[in-house]
Amino acid sequence: DNKLCCADIIPCNKNNITDDECCYNQMTSTGATYSSKNNQHCFDGHVVQALPGTKPCTRFSFYNPDTQICCGGKVGDISSDHNQCCDGILYNSKSQQCCDSEISNIPVTEGRCCLVDSKVYRFEDPSNPCISSCNDTSYDYSNEVCCDGIVHTLHSNTECCGSSAIDSSTTDCCGGQFPLTRNGKMKCCGNRDLFDKRYSKCRNGKVVLKD
Structure with missing residues (x-):
């Protein structure tokens, strides 16, 4: 086949027999084919030829992902x-940190980002609106959760089950205190009792025992 479907919108004739991808330009509503195997890339609707081992950072600059980073076109x-x-x-990750798209001069070894007001506070700073107390232990409730006096790292599906923190997408809580893996051998009865x-x-x- 001498054509490729570009962005599921238009058919494009192959420029070369080795072309296996198509680059669609929304500004001009046109497409151009290219060979990804020959380290060609689609960047902002334009086909660019990268040097071996590099990727495009802009249409005219390239970087080696093993030794370099592309950030904002630089x-x-x-x-x-x-x-x-x-x-x-x-930014310098040793002396700075990124907090909600803002750079702070307090490194992660000395402070933590609070997403309540998008600021970095030094550890144990009493003015930090994200700091609460968990059994006399300070914790950041934007990144951590207190479960019956125990501090746990907060993830997207984290819920408390007694003093444990569970992943609610894979684990249930029996009686408010017993974590249960959904495909495990232990089950919950009446939302209070565990059984095998x-x-x-x-x-x-x-x-009850099985017959």
């Missing part, structure tokens, strides 16, 4: 001071 060395990207701006499904069953909210 190329930086990973080994240099400014080796991380914060919303298009390079191999030997017992739940009948009318009570655990």
Whole structure:
């Protein structure tokens, strides 16, 4: 086949027999084919030829992802001071940190980002609106959760189950205190009692032995 479908919109004739991808330009509503195997890339609707081992950072500049970083159209060395990207701006990860797209001069070893007001506060700073108390232990409720006096790291599906923190997408909580893996051998009866499904069953909210 001498044609490729470009962005599921228009058919394009191959420029070369080795072309396997198509680059669609929304501004001109046109497409051009290219060969990804020959280190060609589609960048902002234009086909660009990268040097071996590099990727395009802009249409006219390239970087080596093993040793460099592309940030906001600028190329930086990973080994240099400014080796991380914060919303298009390079910053020094040893002396700074990125907090909600803003760069702070307080490093992660000395403070933490609070997403309540998008600011970095030093550890134990009493003015930090994200700091609460968990059994006399300070914790950041934007990144952590307190479960019955125990501090846990907060993830997208984290919920408390007694003093444990569970992933609610894979784990249930029995009686508000017993974590249960959904495909595990232990089950919950009446939302209060644990039982091993191999030997017992739940009948009318009570655990009974299997016949």
